[in-house]
Amino acid sequence: MFCEVIAEMDIEYVIHHLIAVDQGSKSYEDTRHVYLELFRHHALSGLQWKYHVMPWQQAVCSDIDWEIYSLKLNYVECAKTTFQNMEEGVLYYPSFRTFPLVDMYYKDALGELVGIQATTSKKRLKTVSTYKKFYGEIGTTPENTPLKLYYLIIPCQIQSYQQDSYPDGQFWRDVKQGIGLEWRNNITFYALVPPNNFRKFAS
Numbered sequence: 001m002f003c004e005v006i007a008e009m010d011i012e013y014v015i016h017h018l019i020a021v022d023q024g025s026k027s028y029e030d031t032r033h034v035y036l037e038l039f040r041h042h043a044l045s046g047l048q049w050k051y052h053v054m055p056w057q058q059a060v061c062s063d064i065d066w067e068i069y070s071l072k073l074n075y076v077e078c079a080k081t082t083f084q085n086m087e088e089g090v091l092y093y094p095s096f097r098t099f100p101l102v103d104m105y106y107k108d109a110l111g112e113l114v115g116i117q118a119t120t121s122k123k124r125l126k127t128v129s130t131y132k133k134f135y136g137e138i139g140t141t142p143e144n145t146p147l148k149l150y151y152l153i154i155p156c157q158i159q160s161y162q163q164d165s166y167p168d169g170q171f172w173r174d175v176k177q178g179i180g181l182e183w184r185n186n187i188t189f190y191a192l193v194p195p196n197n198f199r200k201f202a203s
Contacts, residue, residue, distance in 0.1 A: 014038050015198045021120075022154045022196065032118045036093075036103050038198060039116060039152060040076055043091055047071040048200040051150065054189040055165050064162040068201060069150075069192055073106060082139035083113060101126060101134035102149070113138075113145050116192075118152040122160040127173045131183060142186035150192040161191035 014037050020026040039047070051069040074089040080099060081092050086107045093104045102115035115134075117124060135141055153161055171189055172179055195201050 011038070011041050014041070018154065018198050019196070022156045022198075024156070031120055032103075035118045035120075035152065035154070036116075038194075039104070039118070040091065040093065042194075042200075043071050043073045044076070045072075046200075049192060049194045050201055051190050051192045052162065054151075054161065054163075054170070054191055056168070056171075056184070056189075064164065066162075066193075080137055083107075083145050084139060086113075086138075099134075100130050100137060103152075105138075108148075113140075113147050115147055115149045116152055117149060120154065120157075122157065123170055124151055125169060125171055125173050128179065128183065131187070142182050146186040146188070148188050148190065150190045152192050155193055155196050158191075158193060161193070 014034055017026065017034055018031070018038060021031050042049075047070065049069050050066040052064055052066050073091045076091045076093050078093050078095045080094045086092065088107050088109065088111070091104055091106050102117050104116040106114050108114050131142070135145075138145075151161065166189075168179055171187075172183075
């Protein structure tokens with residue numbers, strides 16, 4: 001299966017490949033699966049990167065504060081799982097590329113749903129129907145199970161992901177059709193970035 005294949009990649013190769021991409025000496029093409037392998041590896045061995053919330057529209061303050069994102073999971077499950085059956089400490093990594101919205105997801109220490117979406121774009125906008133498909137796959141609703149959605153970016157993209165507020169078009173397609181309150185009130189977006197060496201930030 002897909003996630004089993006990339007799990008066999010040498011992690012030092014992965015790191016050097018991503019550094020080259022970040023520096024512009026390699027193409028972005030076919031990089032997402034490599035980046036996901038790096039996240040998987042660090043999530044199991046102990047990940048310490050940086051994140052910040054991406055606020056919609058009016059920002060509360062103009063300062064962007066990057067905070068430490070620490071994560072240590074126990075193992076990877078290469079299959080989709082409903083939220084009700086999810087276990088804490090497990091990274092769910094569906095083995096088919098057509099899984100909607102996120103690349104990986106897990107339940108955090110507070111029992112809340114967290115999604116990881118790797119991107120090499122300045123925007124990662126999706127239709128509301130894509131969010132609905134994701135919730136259908138995991139057997140719940142945004143009202144019952146709010147989502148923390150992390151955009152996994154590379155360091156050279158930071159400038160595009162540290163604005164003090166974002167329009168709907170940053171996250172959603174077809175915004176003129178309206179974004180319901182069930183989505184506005186229950187999806188929180190974050191930017192997640194590793195250091196330039198793709199290892200750990202000092203705590």
